Amino acid sequence: GAGVSQTPSNKVTEKGKYVELRCDPISGHTALYWYRQSLGQGPEFLIYFQGTGAADDSGLPNDRFFAVRPEGSVSTLKIQRTERGDSAVYLCASSFSGGAGELFFGEGSRLTVL
Amino acid sequence: DQQVKQNSPSLSVQEGRISILNCDYTNSMFDYFLWYKKYPAEGPTFLISISSIKDKNEDGRFTVFLNKSAKHLSLHIVPSQPGDSAVYFCAASGRTGNQFYFGTGTSLTVIP
Numbered sequence: 195g196a197g198v199s200q201t202p203s204n205k206v207t208e209k210g211k212y213v214e215l216r217c218d219p220i221s222g223h224t225a226l227y228w229y230r231q232s233l234g235q236g237p238e239f240l241i242y243f244q245g246t247g248a249a250d251d252s253g254l255p256n257d258r259f260f261a262v263r264p265e266g267s268v269s270t271l272k273i274q275r276t277e278r279g280d281s282a283v284y285l286c287a288s289s290f291s292g293g294a295g296e297l298f299f300g301e302g303s304r305l306t307v308l
Numbered sequence: 309d310q311q312v313k314q315n316s317p318s319l320s321v322q323e324g325r326i327s328i329l330n331c332d333y334t335n336s337m338f339d340y341f342l343w344y345k346k347y348p349a350e351g352p353t354f355l356i357s358i359s360s361i362k363d364k365n366e367d368g369r370f371t372v373f374l375n376k377s378a379k380h381l382s383l384h385i386v387p388s389q390p391g392d393s394a395v396y397f398c399a400a401s402g403r404t405g406n407q408f409y410f411g412t413g414t415s416l417t418v419i420p
Contacts, residue, residue, distance in 0.1 A: 198351070227408075236312070236397050236410030237352065250406040285351055296342065297408060299351030 196220065198300035200286050206306045207276055215271045215303045219288030226269050227297060228261055229285040237285055243269060276307045311335045312400050314411035322419050327385040329414050331398035334379065338400040342408070343372060343383045346395045355396075356383070388418045 199218040207213055219226050224245055229237035239253040243263045251261070258276075263269040273280055283304050287297040313332045321327045329343075339360035344352035358365040358372045358381070365372050371384045385392055395413045 229410075234412065236314075236399075236412045237408075239407045239409070242406050253407070287351075296354045296357065299344075299353070301349070301351045 198286055198288055198298055200284075200300035200303050202303055203301065204304045204306075206308065208308050209276060209278060211276050211307075213273045213276055213305060215273075215284050215286075215305070217269045217271070217286030217288075217300060219267065219269070219286070220298055221267075223288035223290055223298070224266070225289045225291060225295075226263060227287040227289075228269070228271050229287065230282045231285055231302070232282045240271070240284075273305075276305075278307050281305055281307045309334075310412070311338075312398060312409045312411040314396075314398060314414050316414050317412070318415040318417070320417045320419060321388045323390055324387045327383075327388045327392065327416055327418065329383040329385075329396050329398075329416065331381045331383075331411055332379060333381075333400050333409075335400070335402070335409075336379070337402045338409075340401050341372070341374060341381050342399045342401075343370075344397045344399060344410075345392075346397065346413070352397055385416075388416075390418045390420050392416060393418050 201216045226243040228240040231237045242250040246266045258274045260272045283302040285302045287299045289295045342357040343355040345355045346352040356370045374381045395415045397413045399408045399410045401408045
């Protein structure tokens with residue numbers, strides 16, 4: 195499709211497990227963002243990629259969270275030793291070049307940690 | 309610390325009337341502002357934006373007003389339609405645009 199694609203749409207896991215969430219941005223978009231949205235909150239910035247490099251990872255809450263974008267397209271958000279507080283909708287967005295521009299969001303991956 | 313605030317969690321408006329959604333921000337370095345609309349189980353979709361060099365931007369039924377001195381922006385929808393019922397988020401960024409800071413959202417219900 196033409197939009198941002200995220201998989202899985204839903205993930206239920208047990209506390210302590212490892213999780214990977216995938217984002218396939220719009221073709222040609224060099225900027226890719228990960229956000230996290232908890233219930234009743236707005237999206238919270240996690241990390242921003244420009245091409246293959248993480249230009250800003252200041253929003254990652256701790257070292258259990260890591261993201262990669264090895265070829266400058268698909269990105270994977272990795273969460274180690276999941277905790278119940280990690281339960282949220284993880285949103286991926288892309289934009290043509292980053293900077294002050296419109297973000298195109300995917301539908302999100304809902305993570306539930308039991 | 310919430311840099312972008314939407315103090316009204318919900319708003320109900322009669323169809324055909326004006327909807328006004330408000331947003332306040334604290335960081336004077338923000339210079340680009342956007343409104344997103346979100347339906348349940350979908351990602352946010354872009355609605356309208358404004359840069360700090362303007363005080364008004366209009367797109368069809370949607371108008372965004374920016375008051376830099378008050379650090380306040382508002383989204384006006386007129387006339388409101390039932391299909392406008394959704395959660396509306398305002399977002400702000402600085403010149404680098406690396407981070408977009410979102411408010412907590414306002415749930416708009418347009419009553420037919």
